[in-house]
Amino acid sequence: MRGRKLNRAPRKWGRRDTDVMSGGSFSFFNTRSRWAILAPVALIVLTVVSTAFYADHQQRLIVRDDSRRMVQERLDLIRTRLQGQINANIRLVQGLVAVISAEPDLDQKRFAALSQSLLGQGTPLRTIEAAPNFITSFVYPQTEAQSALGAQIFTTNERSILERKLKDQGRTVIRGPRPFASGGSGLSVILPVRTVSETGEPVFWGAVVGTIDLARLYDQSGLMDFDLPISIAISRAQESGRSSIIYGDTRVLEQYPVHMALDLGSDRWSIAAIPVEGWDAADSPSLVFRIIVTLLASAAIAGCLWVALLMRDRQRHYAALHVREEELSALSNRLGLALEASRIGVWEYEVNTGEIKWDQRMYEMYGMSPEQPVNDENWLTFIHPDDRAPVREKMRLALRTQMAQQAQFRVSCPHGSYRHLRSFGTAYTNPRGETSILGVSWDVTEDVALHEELLMARNRAEQQNEALDAARRRMEYNALHDALTGLPNRRYLDQYLTELSTDPEANQLAILHIDLDRFKEINDTLGHGAGDAMLRHTAVELRENVRGEDFVARIGGDEFVIVCLDAIADDQYLEMGQRLIGAINQPTLYAGQECRVGASVGVAVRADATISPQDLLINADIALYEAKRLGRNRVERYSDHLKTRNLIIKRTGDAILKSLADDDFTAYYQPQFDAHTLEINGVEALARWMHPERGIQPPAAFLDIAENLNVVAQIDARVLDHALLQLSRWRAADLGIERVSVNISAQRLFDENLISRLEQLDLIPGSVSFELLESISFDDTSHAVAASIERLRKLGIAIEIDDFGTGYASILSLLKLSPSRLKIDRELVGPVVDNPAQRRLIASIVDIARTFGIGIVAEGVETMEHVAILRDLGCHTLQGYALARPMDAQSLIEFAKQHRVKQDEMLLMRA
Secondary structure, three states: OOOEOOOOOOOOOOHHHHHHHHOOHHHHOOHHHHHHHHHHHHHHHHHHHHHHHHHHHHHHHHHHHHHHHHHHHHHHHHHHHHHHHHHHHHHHHHHHHHHHHHOOOOOHHHHHHHHHHHHOOOOOEEEEEEEEOOEOOEEEOHHHHHHHOOOEOOOHHHHHHHHHHHHOOOOOEEEEEEEOOOOOEEEEEEEEEEEEOOOOOEEEEEEEEEEEEHHHHHHHHOOOOOOOOEEEEEEEEOOOOOEEEEEOOHHHHHOOOEEEEEEOOOOEEEEEEEEOOOHHHHOOOOHHHHHHHHHHHHHHHHHHHHHHHHHHOOOOOHHHHHHHHHHHHHHHHHHHHHHHHOOEEEEEEEOOOOEEEEOHHHHHHHOOOOOOOOEOOOHHHHEOHHHHHHHHHHHHHHHHHOOOEEEEEEEEOOOOOEEEEEEEEEEEEOOOOOEEEEEEEEEOHHHHHHHHHHHHHHHHHHHHHHHHHHHHHHHHHHHHEOOOOOOEOHHHHHHHHHHHHOOOOOOOOEEEEEEEEOHHHHHHHHOHHHHHHHHHHHHHHHHHOOOOOOEEEEEEOOEEEEEEOOOOOHHHHHHHHHHHHHHHOOOEEEOOEEEOOEEEEEEEEOOOOOOOHHHHHHHHHHHHHHHHHOOOOOEEEOOHHHHHHHHHHHHHHHHHHHHHHHOOEEEEEEEEEEOOOOOEEEEEEEEEEEEOOOEEEOHHHOHHHHHHHOOHHHHHHHHHHHHHHHHHHHHHOOOOOOOEEEEOOHHHHOOHHHHHHHHOOOOOOOOEEEEEEHHHOOHHHHHHHHHHHHHHHHOOEEEEEEEEOOOOOOHHHHHOOOOOEEEEOHHHHHHHHOOHHHHHHHHHHHHHHHHOOOEEEEEOOOOHHHHHHHHHHOOOEEEOOOOOOOEOHHHHHHHHHHHHHHHHHHHHHHO
């Protein structure tokens, strides 16, 4: 059955209608009837005109609301994309912050590798800078931000406020836009970086600055789309209260735009939009609507006139009543035009006959010609197969319940695509008992497309968030694990120990602290590649020789830690340590060469639940130190004795540092005597510590600890200053002491400050001698030692080799240094009285020295018998308790005076 249109053309007036209107026209305008009719007609006309203007105003409001709704939806999509892009880039930079927090000492190469992985993800990030203490030290790529190196990241005006936000409040700071030197502008995202000190305290490191290219950010956010139906302006509030334009035209802000806020943490932007053609063009009602309203008003006025005629004489104006009916029909047609303008189609389905009636708009929405038949047999074929059953069910439900039903479905278009329609229909029964369904349909294709676009945007945002979360997890893993061995790092160990401290079930606990022996030698001889291979070898052996539940970590350098939770016997922990040492000692091939390292292990077992895991790690470190002190490559268990000894060492070290600041280190002096005349021919300056509680302390009481504190050079400097001062006093007192010997460490030998200090002095050549331990002049460093000694000789400093005979260097390498004197160690001098072999050894040393023109000093002369034997063997100078003990400066002056008197008396007696 063919479909029919619902609207019909209005019928034209006939001759009869015209005759009726013309008859009795003069009587119509008599005075009494004129005012009786014109008064209500005028009132009705005024009402109709007012209604027309009101309808026009309402239509203007509706159009404007639709325009603002469209602008708001589009603007919200742009704002969401823009906010998502900025937040995504901030999360990328936060991943880099996590790595720097774990590796605060990273270099440019490491920083560039991390930054390259971030910039390679297609983000708008243009450059990344790392600024310890707010001074730019690393940039990537360097070609983009080379000029920023070494500069403060904040200007003087903004430094105090922004540094407080970063350092004290831990907030992210966003600055910009700022112009690039190569063109364009960018947005700087500044994040604070905090690290953890060796004591576990948080330390502020600096900041990481990521610069976002605004052009790429706008492009990825959809601001640059050429078909965007809205004009957008982005502004930022300034301290003066005014707004500055960041993007777009300032005229947008002057046309009552739709505003939305863009939250950037420390900064807030306002994004505003209006339709591209402006509000005036967007909210003007269509000309068709105004024509319809005008026509409706005209029709209403005309109807009023006809009503007036009918009120005057029903019989005379019967034809006028018929014309009014026609006008009402025309009004119905105009209402059809209104439906057409609103893009709504009207349809009717007669259940009994199966006839379907469509208006013109329905045919247009289905893409069909009004000549094509439409009925209940072929109508569903135009609907998408997946939507046919739901639509049919809705129609049945409307018939069964006699209630309005709504459905949304897709209809096929002639060009192969589908259009989305939404229909609203209700069933009714006419007086003849015929049932029909009357409804309207309208096109919602654009709404569906916009909804799908929003869903796609949300899905893309979720995918990006998942990718960022995966990147964050990878960075967190890297921040907690050693990149070389894959073991947990120091940061992970600290977190693990913190968790154990709050775990009530972790009462039984043991920690093994492992340090590799001879690792530095491998690094120095074969390179860091070999060292890395040994570290990986150690990590593999540790994993294979511990239990699955044990925690193994590399905490830095060549140090490893194993945390065991199960309670086992102490000897089993010691056996475990020995097993680990044996596994680590296994040789490893690197570049065809066999490499081998040893290991020292310190074990600490928690016997008391009140001991924290952190304190237990300290105890294991104390035990490790003891293992190294006792010869390395061994296992030592922590005990209270070790704790007490370590506490004494710590207190002694603190006292040494305090005494250095208080100038409590001085020199004692032991005279040296000519072997033949026993006259004083020199003095050795010996370091002494004036301890505030224990009094004068010899070197044995503090030297080892001072070496660990790396302050031996400072003590040597104090002794040298005291010796030079006393040398001037001896000369002024005419004591005949023209030479002083001072011990000097290897570290001090290469100190440029020492050379500068000596260059400022006017020294008499040979008046000062530096005593060097034989152990510092190894063959492989003799060139460097010789160069330093040569510089000292040019300043008039004589060189003596101390403790000769107990070192490791060859005699030839020592003699190549051409020292002025050799001091034979007391261990060789002591047995000469009773041991002929020992006398022959000293005689050999004297002969070698005489051959090279080197003087011999024998120390440890305990008896006068030693004096006679050593003099006969050819020693030049004697030093020992048999002749004089070490004494302070004033005592030395008195001793020298008395000794001179004794020598003079002996000369007189011999004369």
